Amino acid sequence: RVFSDGFISGDAVECSINLQLVGEACFTNPLIVAVTEWASANGDEMTPTVFLSIETDELRHMANGYQTVVSIANDEAASKYLNTDLNNAFWTQQKYFTPVLGMMFEYGSHFKVEPWVKTWNRWVYEDWGGIWIGRLGKYGVESPRSLRDAKKDAYWAHHDLFLIAYALWPTGFFRLSLPTPEEAEWYEANYPGWYDMYGKVYDEWRARGCEDPNSGFLPLQWFIENNHPIYIDRVSQVPFCPSYCKGESTLRVLEYNGKKHSFSDQWGERMWLS
Numbered sequence: 001r002v003f004s005d006g007f008i009s010g011d012a013v014e015c016s017i018n019l020q021l022v023g024e025a026c027f028t029n030p031l032i033v034a035v036t037e038w039a040s041a042n043g044d045e046m047t048p049t050v051f052l053s054i055e056t057d058e059l060r061h062m063a064n065g066y067q068t069v070v071s072i073a074n075d076e077a078a079s080k081y082l083n084t085d086l087n088n089a090f091w092t093q094q095k096y097f098t099p100v101l102g103m104m105f106e107y108g109s110h111f112k113v114e115p116w117v118k119t120w121n122r123w124v125y126e127d128w129g130g131i132w133i134g135r136l137g138k139y140g141v142e143s144p145r146s147l148r149d150a151k152k153d154a155y156w157a158h159h160d161l162f163l164i165a166y167a168l169w170p171t172g173f174f175r176l177s178l179p180t181p182e183e184a185e186w187y188e189a190n191y192p193g194w195y196d197m198y199g200k201v202y203d204e205w206r207a208r209g210c211e212d213p214n215s216g217f218l219p220l221q222w223f224i225e226n227n228h229p230i231y232i233d234r235v236s237q238v239p240f241c242p243s244y245c246k247g248e249s250t251l252r253v254l255e256y257n258g259k260k261h262s263f264s265d266q267w268g269e270r271m272w273l274s
């Protein structure tokens with residue numbers, strides 16, 4: 001189950017849980033409310049206007065998800081799958097949204113506003129996982145069991161992903177920039193331990209000439225030299241490096257029909273097995 005797959009495939013209730021209850025009720029707030037702040041801090045006056053208008057429409061979509069749950073609450077045949085579907089939907093969406101949005105905001109903007117982990121905690125953990133899902137408690141809905149692992153990802157997964165993304169850029173069709181010394185200071189202040197894990201690696205890459213193709217050094221070499229293989233999670237398709245990460249990724253490899261499949265977490269593995 002990759003990000004957005006569950007929006008359009010599955011039964012009607014499962015799609016509504018994926019798109020409206022999780023995608024829209026849980027993740028449009030940290031995406032859209034935050035993007036207006038990041039954009040205006042970086043000199044873009046158009047995006048905040050457009051996206052605040054879009055978010056008012058998202059409220060309507062959230063209500064559809066709420067009503068879907070209410071409408072099946074008394075149907076035992078449907079409601080017995082509700083919490084498993086919700087957990088799968090939450091993990092599927094968070095596996096992509098949590099690292100990618102955090103990476104785009106923090107590493108894609110020169111002027112920083114609120115750290116992603118704070119935005120995430122307010123909207124995903126407290127507002128959605130606590131208040132929104134809490135109000136559905138009377139219909140038998142529980143906060144997803146994977147929320148705890150997602151909380152760890154909210155702190156570190158976008159830093160893990162940027163390390164891999166930066167290492168890959170010379171092989172792709174995009175160019176990324178290393179954090180400046182001022183940015184590195186901001187990361188360390190907001191994510192204590194950032195420098196020891198990521199900052200010192202960027203310093204090494206910079207010293208070896210990664211910003212100049214003539215140096216002949218590709219950051220990807222660093223992963224190979226240090227025996228840190230990069231895998232792609234079979235379910236979410238998000239790349240991960242299990243031996244060099246601080247997020248919730250751990251390696252598991254399953255063999256099926258003579259082929260090996262790698263997974264980064266128990267939640268994706270469970271979905272693949274079922």
Ligand SMILES: [Fe+2]
Binds near residue numbers: 024057058061
């Ligand atoms: Fe929507």
